[in-house]
Amino acid sequence: ATPISIMVGVGKAAEYGVLIRHGDALQRAGQITTVVLDKTGTVTAGEPVVTNLVVSDGWDEATLLTLAASIETGSEHPLAEAVVAAAEERGLSLSQVEAFEAIAGRGVQAQLDGQPLLFGNRGLMDDHHIDLAELPGEAARLAANGETPMFLAIAGSAAGIVAVADPIKPDSKEAIARLHAIGIKVVMLTGDNAATAAAVAQQVGIDEVIAEVLPADKSARVAALQKKGEVVGMVGDGINDAPALARADVGFAIGTGTDVAIESADVTLMRGSLHGVADAISISTATVRNIKQNLFGAFIYNSLGIPIAAGILFPLFGILLNPIVAGGAMAMSSLTVVSNANRLRFFKPSGAQS
Incomplete structure (x- = not known):
């Protein structure tokens, strides 16, 4: 029930340029409450x-x-x-x-x-x-x-x-609005001076700015948010972002960034757009929902089929489950799970870019 949904979910994410390295990251992404963004190369184009x-x-x-x-x-x-x-x-x-x-x-x-x-x-x-x-x-x-x-x-x-x-990416504001629409707080974490960071944050609608942070302290800032009970997704592209990407609950690396950042992250955004973060979270939520549906269906099948196969109806009605019928029911259970998982192939995140 679970592996087939994760497999389809990872494939669906790849269609949107989101490469997920392992299933845990796919399941965890839907639980994110705060997204932390680096500024240069993440919110901005990285071409100053x-x-x-x-x-x-x-x-x-x-x-x-x-x-x-x-x-x-x-x-x-x-x-x-x-x-x-x-x-x-x-x-x-x-x-x-x-x-x-x-x-x-x-x-x-x-x-x-x-x-x-x-x-x-x-x-x-x-x-x-x-x-x-x-x-x-x-x-x-x-x-x-x-x-x-x-x-x-x-x-x-x-x-x-x-x-x-450094010019702001054309789609950063829209992508951040998508994150807000699904109830996620957006924080900018940058080593740039506070006034510059605040000006950029205001233009794209970021909720909170943590500026003038030394590269070695970024990971500690992420940890501080986690201690407050936040499930943190970190988005970055540089070598100095790597420790924070590894420390976050889910690390998102910009595909155009450094190899160190990509290796440290759980998810790679190949298109370099923040829309990939919103897409990953939406697909994660849909995948986990699909997994729960599969588990519920399998539970119903088994909770009814196993007692009947064990002969619970025989003392009352003299009914025993024919092995051929039992095999057919098991095949139908698998078919139901696979069919439901494949519904994810038709899922489209709200506001996703073509």
Whole structure:
């Protein structure tokens, strides 16, 4: 009764670009009460571009972008790729930096011609006691528009801000609305600054934002939600999401994400859309309902057939169950279960994308 329904359910999910690695995940998905979303590459497209350059006194945009791109050539972060691409578009010549180091949740640092070069968030600047003058106000304005401001400092002085924005996926808002429609709370968990995260969350209708989270702390944030009694589904695409994906009750990896994230997750969304989460939950609910129907049908068959086969009617009516009839009844039981399970093939999640 159970395996046939799970087999059909997994196949139905695959039709919608949702690859489920094991049956437990399919059954558990329908119990999710909270979906936690990473921002970059999950809610947004993961293709950031440089949108604004804000320079301090005595600096110009070309020099600011050149320094930022020079230090980011050693980084694999999507925001770093956007900065380097912007410099290349302008035909800027980059410098070679030394002693490059990526600081988790902060940014990057290196040496350029013997001078310390810093590029990252406000926390990185505060850690090195950099005087940002009027830049924090500009950063707040940029963040309110959904842009991510990154500060650049060299030799202990602030040079300016490079702002990067990652466009929101066209279907993120609709997919999140589908999750709300089935009673699921949606939380954004991101290392981005609070203002930028809040601006993105407002645009797509996310219920709660947990921002400025270090990569190592994402798993702990998921665990904290579970301690509150929530059944958590985590959706992410990056290496830093892998521990949280593994910690969640059901982990959903974006198919266009990293191999580490995909290996850590229970479910892979091949189309890269959040609609896959809603589809998986709907199919899970339908599959579990189908399993219960099969078990109920099998129970009725057996609760009636076994006593009759054992001769319960013989003392009263002299009736014994012919083995041929018993075999036929057993075959009908199997046929009923298989036929009911195959009804899942015609199931379509509400609001699913073609």
